[in-house]
Amino acid sequence: MKIKSAEILCVGTEILIGDIVNTNAAFISQRLAQLGINQYYQAVVGDNPARLKDAVSAALKRTDLLIMSGGLGPTYDDLTKETVAECMGRKLILDQRSLDRIKNRFAFREQCMTPNNEKQAYIPQGSTIFDNDAGTAPGCAVEDFENGKIVIMLPGPPFELKKMFDQSVMPYLKRFTDRRFHSVNINIFGMGESAVENELKELMQGSLNPTVAPYCGDGEVRLRVTASGESNEECRRLCDNTVEIIKKSRVGGYIYGIDMTLAEAVVSGYLSAGKTLATAESCTGGLIAKRITDVPGSSEVFGYGAVTYANEAKIKLLGVKKQTLERFGAVSDETAREMAQGVRSLSGSDVGISVTGIAGPGGGSAEKPVGLVYLGVSSGKQTRAVRLLLSGDRDRVRILASGSALSEALKELKAII
Amino acid sequence: MKIKSAEILCVGTEILIGDIVNTNAAFISQRLAQLGINQYYQAVVGDNPARLKDAVSAALKRTDLLIMSGGLGPTYDDLTKETVAECMGRKLILDQRSLDRIKNRFAFREQCMTPNNEKQAYIPQGSTIFDNDAGTAPGCAVEDFENGKIVIMLPGPPFELKKMFDQSVMPYLKRFTDRRFHSVNINIFGMGESAVENELKELMQGSLNPTVAPYCGDGEVRLRVTASGESNEECRRLCDNTVEIIKKSRVGGYIYGIDMTLAEAVVSGYLSAGKTLATAESCTGGLIAKRITDVPGSSEVFGYGAVTYANEAKIKLLGVKKQTLERFGAVSDETAREMAQGVRSLSGSDVGISVTGIAGPGGGSAEKPVGLVYLGVSSGKQTRAVRLLLSGDRDRVRILASGSALSEALKELKAII
Structure with a gap:
């Protein structure tokens, strides 16, 4: 059979009450797009057997591949396998291999296996089983080739789902696509x-x-x-x-x-130019360093970051002058430039980037409102500052400021190579 | 009318192809839970008029409040208002006030308004309009009290949606609930x-x-x-x-x-004890500092953070001994302790927390595998290290390590007060 379209159905009351963000749907969607499997519809239902059954039946009328996540856990309200088995007229049977794997996992981590974990080894009869190398619940594909339908059930925790998908589900699905x-x-x-x-x-x-x-x-x-x-x-x-x-x-x-994030562009740009970068952060509080070090291999271009939240830290670590802070304030063109210069000379890096600003919610004034941010850039060629007036809440101001800082780091790289 | 249940329908091909994670659904769900409005179902459809129409009709059969997000933008494929207006037998009419607001927004930011932005001021006749203080597209509620149905349409960008929801939609919905x-x-x-x-x-x-x-x-x-x-x-x-x-x-x-995150617990704990905290991060690269400074008011307890990715930075900023690094390596009990001690004395804080480890994907060995992390904790009472063996990819190792570091910071606080 060839799969023409797919739907995603995520199961979990915690999604419906907004306790967690549904990152699984986004991940599965990306993979389906890579496989060229169209997706026109996504849904979320709670851990309720009747509504879950309705949702599965409705989806199977519209589509030939249904990918479900969640509800495979050990707890009493995890009912996905039971419901799908019923919808597709299958029995749940114990898969000894899965049970052994669960037992081994607990033994390896020197943890005690609670009895409810056994439930996870029961799988609809005749399924293709996907091993879980990152958790306990195995995944599975229930196939009904006669009617051209496949239902895949995957564990809810994103880390388990992603690993299982790339390891087992992608190769499995490739058999059913050609475009x-x-x-x-x-x-x-x-x-x-x-x-x-x-x-x-x-x-x-x-x-x-x-x-x-x-x-x-x-x-x-x-x-x-x-x-x-x-x-x-x-x-x-x-x-x-x-x-x-x-x-x-x-x-x-x-x-x-x-095909890269701003931080990836910065790391690969500096890497191929053989240049290094250091950061001095006040209002972004480590976010720029975090974004740079998100990128594997960033240690080649980034060795030093200073989070100087306090004025004293700006003076002590970065050599910002006391007079500068007193005369112009911590959030100023002058302080941003001295911070960038300071972290550059402290670290011996080619470029120093700094951020100082008012992320809010408090700390703003008429003269220096929430959202006012100065970026400092220092290289062998020049030291300069950029003034930004950003709108949004604390999170957004910090994200926008760190994005602009990364963008300035790229600009400065172009200026010095 | 009283609202008994709600559904959320998010519109956007970018969600279906996995380009973005649907954070709007989680946010709206939380707010509905606060209002005591039950939600049994969520869905996502692409920017396709026929499927959008089907999804709206299906939802209105099951529920009395439908909240939609996305598809109010200026571009040709933004069709939510057009489709809902058709489903509910309304005409789209120009709302002059909304148009003026859009024009003012562009003028204020000294940007040029492109003609396609005018489309955003057309609203289904007889709607309650929700102003957008963070973007251009207004939201609206189309009411059909005769049949006990309300459809609310909100802009897709999360920052705009959240602001509008809390400012206008929450007060609006409170009129229709009592529990x-x-x-x-x-x-x-x-x-x-x-x-x-x-x-x-x-x-x-x-x-x-x-x-x-x-x-x-x-x-x-x-x-x-x-x-x-x-x-x-x-x-x-x-x-x-x-x-x-x-x-x-x-x-x-x-x-x-x-009701608090780990970082919030750390900040409020240190604040009420009158203690201060500093961080020295290697493999987490600023993530701990970022999590602490996510919390408004964290500047009272957190003044200094060092991101010492390079060995040289560990020596220069934190005073880690060269011999320690040579003898035990950067990822070791000894280095973690010296890092914590170093950042504590550098900053004059009550507690110093450090992290050094191998986040992967590269850099692991048989002796020191990916996921091996040492946390250092230093206070006036003691200096100690904790060894962790974390499983998962780079992101997860960094998140788990930063969580454990915050947890150790809390434990140490209890030990010193």
Whole structure:
């Protein structure tokens, strides 16, 4: 059988009451897109057998692959397997191999296995079982080839689901697809969504293969170029052509990377230029360093970061002058520049980046409102500061400020190489 | 009319292809839970008029309040208002006030308004309009009191949606509810979900009001206690009783806070004890400092953080001995202790916390595998180190390590006060 479309059904009252964000749906969606399996619908239901049954039946009327997550746990309200088994007329039977794996997992971690964990080894009869290398509950695919339906059940914890999906579910699903899809993300900083769309309107509306779709968030715009074809090579060629067109447009000057985050662009840029970077953060409190060190291999370009939340720390660690703080304040052009200079000389890095600002909710004044942020940049060539007036709550001000700092780090790199 | 149940329908192909995580649904769900409005179902559809229409019609058959997000933007594929207007037999008409607000917004930011932004000021006739103070697209509620249905449409960008919801939608919805709900989160660190449930099984299964539900993530377990009643006071009293029972159980010793994150517990704990804290981070690269400074007011207890990714930085900033690094390595009990001591004396803080480890994906060896992390803790009373062997990818190792560090910071606080 060939899978034409899929739906995702996530099970868990904790999603419906907003206790957790449904990251599993986003992850599964990405993988389905890679496989070229269309998805038109996603849903969430609680741990309620009747509604769960309705949702499964409704989905199986619309689609041929249903991927479910959640409700495989050891607790009494985990009912996904029971419900799907009923919907598809199967019995739950003990899978000895899965039980042994669960037992071994507890033994290995020198933990005591509670009796409710046994329930996780019961699987609908005749299923393909997916081992769980990151937790206890195995996943499974219940196949009904006669009616052209497959239901895949995966554990709810994102870390378990992701590992299982990439290890077992991707190879399993590839058997049921032939068309290939390929996407390229063009990452843009410093130009708004409306402006990008206005610039590329004809391309975005007129192009069917590849398609070009904008996504906007955290002060960044991403254009996703997606092509379909019979081979990966064909898809890639189609995408590359469109990327070239966009690079040549007015948007081109704002592109900082292809298929990478701002922090990845910074790390790879500094890495290939053989330059190093250090950070001195006040209001972002470590977020810039965190974003840089999110990137594996960042230790090659980033050795030092200072979180100087207190004025005293700015003086002691970075050598900011007491007079500067007294005369201009901690949130000022002058302090930002001295912080950047300070962390650069302290660390011996090629570029020093600093941030000082008022993230809120408190601490603002008429003269220096919440959202006022100064970025400092210091290199062998120059020391400069950038003034930003950001809107949003504490989280957003910090995210936008750290994004701008990373963008300035990239700009400065271009100036010195 | 009184609202009995609600559904959430998020619109956006970018959600279906996994480009963004649906945080709006989680946010709206939390607010609905606070209002005591039950939610049994959530869905996502793409920017496709026919499927969008089907989803709206299906939802309105099951529920009396439908909250939608997304598809109010300026671009050609934003079709939510058009589709809902058709489903509910309304015309879209220009709202001059909204148009003026959009124009002013562009003028204030000295940006040029592109013509496609005008589309955002067209609203289904007879709607209640919700101003957008964080973006351009207004929200609205289309009311059909005859059939007991309300459809609320909100902008997709999370920052705009959240601000609008709390400012305008919450007061609007309160008119249509009378029952009150109240939830309390009990935050637990250091005890697994299965163990917690085994301990509290009877309470969790037997209790209907309040209900007790576990949620597990990032190495933490949260128990959510939810009561319903006719007044907030009644709900609170019911919750408090159950919280007391749980505090007295074996789980009690692992509770670090009520309704707070680990970082919030650290900040409020140090604040009320009048103590200060400093961090020295290697593999977590600023994440601990970031989590602490996520909390407004953290500057009172946290002045200094060092991100010492390079060995040289550990020596220069923290005074870690070169011999220690050579003899035991950067990832060792000894280095962790010297880092913690170093940042404590550098900053003059009461407690110094350090982390050094191998977050992966590279850098592991048979002797020191990926996931090996040492935490250092230094106070006036003692200097100690904790060895952790964490499983998971880079992100997860960093999150778990930072969580354990925060937990150790709390433990040390108890030891010194």
